[in-house]
Amino acid sequence: MPSPLRNGDLRSPAVVHHRQIPFQSTVSEQKLRRLNALILLLRFAAFCFSLAAAIFMASNSSRSQGSPSWLHFPSFRFVLAANSIVSIYCLFEMCASIWEILKGETLLPEPVQLWFDFSHDQVFAYMLLAAEATGTGVARDLHGHGACDAAGAFCVQAYISVALGFGGFAFLALSALLSGFRVACFVITGSRFHL
């Protein structure tokens, strides 16, 4: 007589199939929700950093006659523009994520949304890195030429803005990795999360 523990083996394949599918999809859904929450968190961090960087750079104008302004440096204008674009993009993406959490479906059709997220994350991460790199070069030159002696506050504020921008880049690059993984999942398995 078979032991009670082995009774399960006698079920027909159809029954096994019916019992496993809801379990597996619940686990997948939970993982997908966790991945989406992590991406939302990273986007929120990128938003905070890039917004702070943009505000620091935009408010770095001449307090007194003759002191420098960010407007005089094309690289600092690039830093401001890149940080502004990234913060607006992150805000939009956060709204889309919250919409998805509340409504249970993506704002755009699912494949479009996935490719949109990944491509914009990646391109904006590259753009932000390029802006911060040129900003660093100019900020270092400022220091070298002694311009910081006359306008110490300007230099310090520029440094802080560039450093905050690098923070924004780091979070956006991590978010690009995760959304890239989501796209790869979709391409390979046809669903957004499957492990």
Next chain:
Amino acid sequence: MPSPLRNGDLRSPAVVHHRQIPFQSTVSEQKLRRLNALILLLRFAAFCFSLAAAIFMASNSSRSQGSPSWLHFPSFRFVLAANSIVSIYCLFEMCASIWEILKGETLLPEPVQLWFDFSHDQVFAYMLLAAEATGTGVARDLHGHGACDAAGAFCVQAYISVALGFGGFAFLALSALLSGFRVACFVITGSRFHL
């Protein structure tokens, strides 16, 4: 009497299984080989561009007394260093790819090789972009301050080097996308290529 065309449906599941597996794995292998060849091609292009950029920058020293050299500009030193590192890395990766094609197995253990490829592609692409962005900033400033009037050849050679470096970055970024897809395949399905 069943038609001869439907005879195949009467095979036992075991036979179908045995017949399909080699077919499927051959298709996968063919796709993997094509993907590897594409990555090898992209790495070769990145190698050519970054090596040319490094040579152009390194040979951009003072031909006459008093004319500028790349050694005087920290950003140009960064451009030379980044391009040199990327070209050495691409050479190593090309050797690893050719080893894999000849021997049929990866140089390092498979998961290590996949993660090594992807992480280095991504990090070096970011590094190269940062170098080229600072190099662009400095090259543009050179032109603005009229230094190019006295040393036209120096400026032109610096521009060419930076432009070649951007080409290298583009190919390396594409290669990072593909090797990232390969890693995601491995994480999701346990094999490097599965569609």
